[in-house]
Amino acid sequence: MTMLAAPAFGTIAGHVRQERLAQRLADMGRIGATVKGGVNRPALSREDGLARALLASWAAARGFSVETDGIGNLYVRRAGSDPALAPVMTGSHLDSQPTGGRYDGVYGVLAGFEVLEALEDAGLPTRHPVEVVAWTNEEGSRFQPYCMGSALFAGKMDLEMVLGCTDPQGVTVRDALAQTLALAPAMPVRPFGGPAAAYVEAHIEQGPRLEAEDRTIGVVSGIQGSRWFQVEVTGQEAHAGTTPHGARKDAFQAALRMVSALNDLMADPDDIVRCTFGRFEVLPGSPNTVPGKVIFTIDFRHPDAAMVKARGDAITPLIQALAAPCTVAVKETSTTSPVDFDPAVIDAVRAAAVGLGYSHMDMPSGANHDAKFMAPRCPTGMIFIPCRDGISHNEVEYASPGHCHAGAAVLAETLYRLAR
Amino acid sequence: MTMLAAPAFGTIAGHVRQERLAQRLADMGRIGATVKGGVNRPALSREDGLARALLASWAAARGFSVETDGIGNLYVRRAGSDPALAPVMTGSHLDSQPTGGRYDGVYGVLAGFEVLEALEDAGLPTRHPVEVVAWTNEEGSRFQPYCMGSALFAGKMDLEMVLGCTDPQGVTVRDALAQTLALAPAMPVRPFGGPAAAYVEAHIEQGPRLEAEDRTIGVVSGIQGSRWFQVEVTGQEAHAGTTPHGARKDAFQAALRMVSALNDLMADPDDIVRCTFGRFEVLPGSPNTVPGKVIFTIDFRHPDAAMVKARGDAITPLIQALAAPCTVAVKETSTTSPVDFDPAVIDAVRAAAVGLGYSHMDMPSGANHDAKFMAPRCPTGMIFIPCRDGISHNEVEYASPGHCHAGAAVLAETLYRLAR
Missing domain, CATH: 3.30.70.360 (Alpha-Beta Plaits)
Incomplete structure (x- = not known):
């Protein structure tokens, strides 16, 4: 019965479009582009504001709602059919290292957005809302502490403390946030810590293991x-x-x-x-x-x-x-402390990779991610795709369009199963 | 017959005066004194010139002749009875490290001068002249190369090259030398490389071995x-x-x-x-x-x-x-390359230590000294005395008056035997 009830793998992944995702990555890569091919898009900078405005404009074009919160996390939502259900969430971050690459963070946001579009294109409703989040300041290279957006959402930091933090030039998070939000259209502000049914984040590996083992998908077991x-x-x-x-x-x-x-x-x-x-x-x-x-x-x-x-x-x-x-x-x-992801989410990611015929391997994440703060809040997992030579936090960082597509396809099947 | 002919040990050492040597060391230590008890007396500085002037004044008071050469080496000579014989030489240097001590170098010059005074006080003639040299710029901390005075004497450097060398402020050796020599009385200038019958240099060990082994005299076998x-x-x-x-x-x-x-x-x-x-x-x-x-x-x-x-x-x-x-x-x-000192000089130093009843040990020199450049020119040796905790090139550098006296006494017996 269960097998009959489950949709065939590819139902939604077939609507994930490699060219569209690659184009959106290229468009985001122009905001803060460096001459060496990377990006410099510090958290709560003008570039960060422009990236948010672009994402919000894409969301508006597809009729998705957009909200923010007290630290500027950006939530793009495709509504579900059951108003009583919490959203299934995905996302990552738009900010970069000073000499960062065009994939770290932004790939997870745009892969999530591609899933929303694929669901829309397929005309497939889901019972849960599906929500893409661009978390504020994951990198922590301009303002410390890092992951302040997801940590505030998860109730692990104090907002007043965070708003008072300054960058090396003495600019406070409070002032930088106001200037950044002014660049995007006005949007409703929600409180932190709304309910979440699940959280699945796609990200480049930032290490060499998938490439070395010639695997397309990393089924992430947790964060060390x-x-x-x-x-x-x-x-x-x-x-x-x-x-x-x-x-x-x-x-x-x-x-x-x-x-x-x-x-x-x-x-x-x-x-x-x-x-x-x-x-x-x-x-x-x-x-x-x-x-x-x-x-x-x-x-x-x-x-x-x-x-x-x-x-x-x-x-x-x-x-x-x-x-x-x-x-x-x-x-x-x-x-x-190490974070173990939810076995059901891990299984769902692995099943999607298997179902879509991608080579894959289980692996922990060596780096920290926003998923670390979500894991105690709701069933959480991550999907890794390879990056060339394992290089990240570097302007030469690169992930192929095929791998970006594969990660988004696995994300789409995973989210759909969690949300339908 | 030989034993009868040799003077008893102590003949000359008995005229070496601990208080006089300690006073001269203290007087020299006032020139370029630092607040932490060390000295800053860079080569060819005003302080170096004042130290030379003081040494020349002491020489004049005792009737010793003073000469210089093209690089400012200062030769203080007590005449011998046979005008055909080359001088037996001793000495070291008056320049210091920027945060140097009150013994490194200057002790060898003043121990040598103490021997000249002791010979004079004892009324003992020698067949060879006995000469104390203050070599220019042993340290090499203001002007490179180091040991330029002894190297030029030994014919191992080119004078024009050396005179053109500059300190970090761009001052040439040529200009600094002229200013330094102007501070001391005018003196005859001799050519480099005059004949030498022997060279014996006294110096603090600049290491911990004598102190650790509780020995007063290091009989130096060579320079590593x-x-x-x-x-x-x-x-x-x-x-x-x-x-x-x-x-x-x-x-x-x-x-x-x-x-x-x-x-x-x-x-x-x-x-x-x-x-x-x-x-x-x-x-x-x-x-x-x-x-x-x-x-x-x-x-x-x-x-x-x-x-x-x-x-x-x-x-x-x-x-x-x-x-x-x-x-x-x-x-x-x-x-x-390692330098081996002359066996006869080594034996003479050891015999003097034994004869005067000082504990002693054979040891190589770990640091470089002017004796390195003299060794190929004439029979050469060195005498080490302990310095506290083995510390040198440091303002806390210290050698006790007793050890300073012991080294000068051994130097006196050694030089007297080589020169008489």
């Missing part, structure tokens, strides 16, 4: 947790020619021992653990002076909460045990 | 050789959250492998090898970006020429073998 540390090793500067190794307090050699031991601690034959030493400063930095200080960072991530706790908790004692004859101070600077 | 390298490792920047370790070209991890292997290569149970990684720059230096580039330096030193060659030659191939998946460029930026 992370723990960040800053380590300061203090030794003693000394003459490189006259000081025997046995008499040295060489902060560099102590830090080297720590990093080697951390490499051993983080060893993972499955290559799921991420452990990165991105900053490693050696002072005073003179070739013939034994270093007296090293400051380095640890960025440790894993999708499994038990691993994040166990290996993360082992970091500080391990470092402290290796400091002598130097001293060390270890500070944990940031901690985020 | 050095090879300096600069290594540039190139990988690829990547997202720390999304990029599996297996897909990374992490320049930091490649550099870490290289340094670990170099540590193994340089392992030395006798703790004679010096191998220092003083500069280690990791780029771009962002906590959540896999490093795309590392630039680091290697400062390798050893007193034995065969070791300098064998282990030094092993460095580049070892690094290259460990670069994958990154690439690496290795450049040797500086090479100096």
Whole structure:
């Protein structure tokens, strides 16, 4: 009975149009375009306002309603047939890194919009409304904290705190938001935290795994947790020619021992653990002076909460045990728990990929996304598509029209099944 | 017969006066004194000129002759009884590091001057003249190259090249030299490279070994050789959250492998090898970006020429073998051969230490000194005394009056035996 009741895969995906999606991506890519082919569209900038105005104009042309909220999240809704039901939501963000690419964020918004259009073109009603959200300031490169739009929606931040945040030039979120919203047509303002039946976000992978495994669709299982540390090793500067190794307090050699031991601690034959030493400063930095200080960072991530706790908790004692004859101070600077997506949504995404005949693989997200804040609110999932060489946060970021289409088709089938 | 002919140890050392030497060190320490107790007396500065004038005035008061040469080396001579004999020389330098101490260099000049005074006080004639030299610009911190005074004396540099060198403000050695010499009384100018019967330089150790071994006198066997390298490792920047370790070209991890292997290569149970990684720059230096580039330096030193060659030659191939998946460029930026001091001078220094009852040890010099350029010209040696905590090139540099006296006493006995 169930199988008979379910529509055939392709019912809605067949109305997802590759050329239209590619054209909308190209049009958005012109707003804040950089000479190297990327975009610079900071959150709540004039470019952000123009991108919102363009999206709102497309929505108006198709008869979709548009709303905003106290932080400027933009909601584009195709109405459902049952007014009592909460919307099935999708979306991502329109803001970019300063030297960002033409796909990070905006792809998820436009793939969602393509689904609304496909539903409209197919003349298929849904019981739930289907809503595309452009969340405000996901990147966090102009205003911190990042993901402020989805975090406010989910009740995880205080609006007054966020509105008072400033960019490096001293402009407040409050003032920037007013200027940005003035560029788009006036729209109704809704409160934060309305009910949501589900949330499914499409995004480029921002990593190399799908390309390396030659898969079209990443069925995202969750977002890995992370723990960040800053380590300061203090030794003693000394003459490189006259000081025997046995008499040295060489902060560099102590830090080297720590990093080697951390490499051993983080060893993972499955290559799921991420452990990165991105900053490693050696002072005073003179070739013939034994270093007296090293400051380095640890960025440790894993999708499994038990691993994040166990290996993360082992970091500080391990470092402290290796400091002598130097001293060390270890500070944990940031901690985020892993997020597991909803099994039913994960299954729905996988089923759509299978049903449409796309190669696919389950994978966690290495980066954070707005879906992280939605996951505790409603059944949530994500769909990844490959990006060339795994490169993102870079002007050369690229996802092929075929992959963009495939991700939108899987999103369409998934949302339709959740909303009908 | 030989034993009867040799004077008893103490004959001349008994006239070396601890208080006088300490007073002269304190007086010189006032010229360019810093608030932290060190000195800032750059080569060919006004302070350098005042120090020369003070030394020349002390020489005049004792009836010693003073000469200079084309680079401003200052020669203070106590005449010998045989006009046909070349001088037995001693000395060091009056210039300092920008935040230097009150002993590095100036101690060797004043210990030498103390020997001249002791000989004079004792009324002991010598067949050879005994000459104290204050070499110009040993430090090389204002003008490069370093040791220009002794190198020009030894015929290892070209005077026109040296006179054209400039400091960071664009002042030439030529102009600075003229201004400096104008501060001291006019004196005869001699050519470079006059004959020398021997050269013995007293200096603070600038390292911790004498203090650690509780010895008063270092009988210096030579100056170690050095090879300096600069290594540039190139990988690829990547997202720390999304990029599996297996897909990374992490320049930091490649550099870490290289340094670990170099540590193994340089392992030395006798703790004679010096191998220092003083500069280690990791780029771009962002906590959540896999490093795309590392630039680091290697400062390798050893007193034995065969070791300098064998282990030094092993460095580049070892690094290259460990670069994958990154690439690496290795450049040797500086090479100096080890210098072995003259066995007869070494024996004479050791015999004086033994004869005067000072604890002592044979050791190579870890740092470079003017004696390095004298060694190929004439029988050469050095005498080290301890400095507190091995600290030098630092305003807290300190050598006790007792140790200063001991070094001058050993120098006096050594020079007297070489000169009589």
